[in-house]
Amino acid sequence: MAIKFKKVDFKYQGNDNKAYLALSNITLNIKAEGEFITLIGETGSGKTTLVQHMNALLTPLSGDVEIFGVKINRENVKKKRVKLNPIRQQVGLVFQFPEYQLFEETILKDIIFGPKNFGVDEKTAIERAKNVIKVVGLDESYLSRSPFNLSGGEKKRVSIAGILAMEPDILILDEPTSGLDPLGRNALLDVFYNIHTKLNKTIIIITHDMNTVYEYAKRVLVMRDSYLVYDGDPIELFTKKNIENWNLDVPDLLHLINQIETDLNLKLPKKPRNETELFTQLKAVLK
Amino acid sequence: MDIIQMKNVSFEYQQDQPVLENINLNIKKGEWLTILGHNGSGKSTLSKLLIGLLKPNQGEIIVDNILLSRETIQDVRKHIGIVFQNPDNQFVGVTVRDDIAFGLENLQVPRNEMVERIEKYAHKVNMAEFLNKEPHNLSGGQKQRVAIAGILAMQTDIIIFDEATSMLDPKGRKMILEYMKQLNAEGVTIITITHDMKESVLSDRIVVLKNGKILKIDTATNVLKDQETLEKSNLEMLLPLKVLRYLERENIADEKVRSYLWQLSLKR
Numbered sequence: 001m002a003i004k005f006k007k008v009d010f011k012y013q014g015n016d017n018k019a020y021l022a023l024s025n026i027t028l029n030i031k032a033e034g035e036f037i038t039l040i041g042e043t044g045s046g047k048t049t050l051v052q053h054m055n056a057l058l059t060p061l062s063g064d065v066e067i068f069g070v071k072i073n074r075e076n077v078k079k080k081r082v083k084l085n086p087i088r089q090q091v092g093l094v095f096q097f098p099e100y101q102l103f104e105e106t107i108l109k110d111i112i113f114g115p116k117n118f119g120v121d122e123k124t125a126i127e128r129a130k131n132v133i134k135v136v137g138l139d140e141s142y143l144s145r146s147p148f149n150l151s152g153g154e155k156k157r158v159s160i161a162g163i164l165a166m167e168p169d170i171l172i173l174d175e176p177t178s179g180l181d182p183l184g185r186n187a188l189l190d191v192f193y194n195i196h197t198k199l200n201k202t203i204i205i206i207t208h209d210m211n212t213v214y215e216y217a218k219r220v221l222v223m224r225d226s227y228l229v230y231d232g233d234p235i236e237l238f239t240k241k242n243i244e245n246w247n248l249d250v251p252d253l254l255h256l257i258n259q260i261e262t263d264l265n266l267k268l269p270k271k272p273r274n275e276t277e278l279f280t281q282l283k284a285v286l287k
Numbered sequence: 288m289d290i291i292q293m294k295n296v297s298f299e300y301q302q303d304q305p306v307l308e309n310i311n312l313n314i315k316k317g318e319w320l321t322i323l324g325h326n327g328s329g330k331s332t333l334s335k336l337l338i339g340l341l342k343p344n345q346g347e348i349i350v351d352n353i354l355l356s357r358e359t360i361q362d363v364r365k366h367i368g369i370v371f372q373n374p375d376n377q378f379v380g381v382t383v384r385d386d387i388a389f390g391l392e393n394l395q396v397p398r399n400e401m402v403e404r405i406e407k408y409a410h411k412v413n414m415a416e417f418l419n420k421e422p423h424n425l426s427g428g429q430k431q432r433v434a435i436a437g438i439l440a441m442q443t444d445i446i447i448f449d450e451a452t453s454m455l456d457p458k459g460r461k462m463i464l465e466y467m468k469q470l471n472a473e474g475v476t477i478i479t480i481t482h483d484m485k486e487s488v489l490s491d492r493i494v495v496l497k498n499g500k501i502l503k504i505d506t507a508t509n510v511l512k513d514q515e516t517l518e519k520s521n522l523e524m525l526l527p528l529k530v531l532r533y534l535e536r537e538n539i540a541d542e543k544v545r546s547y548l549w550q551l552s553l554k555r
Contacts, residue, residue: 041456042426042456042458043426043427043428043455043456043459044426151326151327152326152327153326175454178453178454179326179372179450179453179454180326180482181324181325181326181482181521181522182482182484182521182522182523183325183521183522183523184325184326184521208454208455208456208457208460210457247456247457247458248457249457252485252526253526256526256527256530256551259551263547264543264544264547275526275529278530279530279533282530282533282534283534283537283539286534286539286540286544287539
């Protein structure tokens with residue numbers, strides 16, 4: 001296992017000097033390869049705090065987090081027994097507003113900043129930049145442009161390219177598609193899906209979009225009031241659990257399937273996970 | 288009556304790079320209008336022009352019979368309010384109460400009346416118990432409700448929601464949609480800027496923007512079924528309609544299934 005959480009608690013100090021529980025008793029394992037995980041839950045449920053523990057940006061108050069064999073706890077961090085830099089390279093975290101972190105005069109400089117910071121020489125970093133800019137669906141001509149005149153979707157892609165250039169094993173994205181138009185959202189999700197399938201990397205996405213969970217995720221984590229209340233299969237979550245209690249929504253596709261099956265008295269052989277599957281099954285059933 | 292008139296409005300940040308070109312748009316009093324368009328189509332620029340945050344390079348904007356200009360901008364802002372996309376970017380006050388008061392202070396509302404209005408509208412959006420709390424400790428949905436209370440307190444008759452639900456969790460989103468419906472039912476003119484097709488079903492009319500120009504203005508129903516327009520502007524068709532189109536193409540849907548899917552997609 002690449003990331004292991006064992007009974008992790010974390011508290012925030014509020015402005016009123018009271019401590020607020022952000023993580024309660026979290027136990028969880030994540031593999032370095034082949035996972036496509038979505039992390040969902042209400043605003044304030046602890047999602048961002050959870051992923052910030054995954055690359056040691058935060059240290060648990062109690063319990064252990066182990067990242068690629070390195071044990072992160074209060075004592076180890078305080079006594080500087082652990083090196084955090086390699087962890088930050090292995091677990092790439094793209095923040096919610098990555099576009100705010102673009103600051104160089106060209107996109108190339110922005111992308112090579114990360115790898116150079118982790119000791120990669122300039123030539124190799126530039127080679128990587130030429131590669132990752134294509135991975136995120138932009139062409140090489142972007143490298144010489146300024147990051148500031150880009151659209152929202154393009155800025156997100158550039159900042160993701162910057163993280164990819166560090167060649168992390170695990171890629172974590174905090175609400176990467178919020179605010180994008182439907183086409184931009186789908187294109188970006190396809191980028192993550194390609195990174196996942198072609199490079200066999202583990203992807204973890206924080207989202208409020210239930211459609212992303214239903215159509216892409218192999219595994220879903222649900223946070224609720226600092227607790228991890230669900231860790232498992234998305235279909236099971238949306239069909240068997242009482243998701244209203246967790247303030248989640250039914251994905252559009254599943255909602256439509258349920259309506260069609262009830263109102264038209266049909267039974268689809270298997271729950272379709274995307275539009276194409278829905279079309280094919282409907283065709284078979286209606287003919 | 289047209290509460291907003293945009294006549295030949297154009298805007299550019301840089302010379303010869305128009306963000307909006309020749310926009311002619313009339314919005315009726317009490318109407319709910321959705322502005323759809325891809326990222327970068329000019330939607331948010333349009334809303335900034337309407338509230339006078341930006342000044343058109345050409346054309347004129349009339350709000351509630353007032354021609355928008357430097358001289359009239361304060362008057363116009365008594366009629367039109369805006370809720371922005373990112374709930375974190377619109378707080379100025381130390382407490383929720385201060386925040387709701389901010390707009391009223393600008394309007395120089397007398398103190399007694401100010402206190403009254405703050406209480407009234409905080410209740411209306413179910414945030415009265417938070418009046419003395421700091422805004423940054425609230426959830427996204429709660430912050431947007433405070434922003435709405437701030438605008439309601441100014442008693443404007445037009446509210447623009449500029450992707451106001453796009454960063455909220457499902458619960459927060461539902462709640463804001465409920466307020467939009469309620470306000471519109473009470474006669475407030477609503478302008479929503481969104482990518483969410485499900486949200487646009489709620490409105491009376493839809494304007495589709497593409498590359499700074501109006502591609503289509505029509506009733507919500509007519510726009511939502513117009514596959515060509517939606518595709519041209521990077522928008523997605525509502526899921527039940529997509530299924531309907533597919534079944535029609537494959538020639539496998541009988542009348543019953545077809546009318547069912549049609550009803551389903553336009554259900555408010």
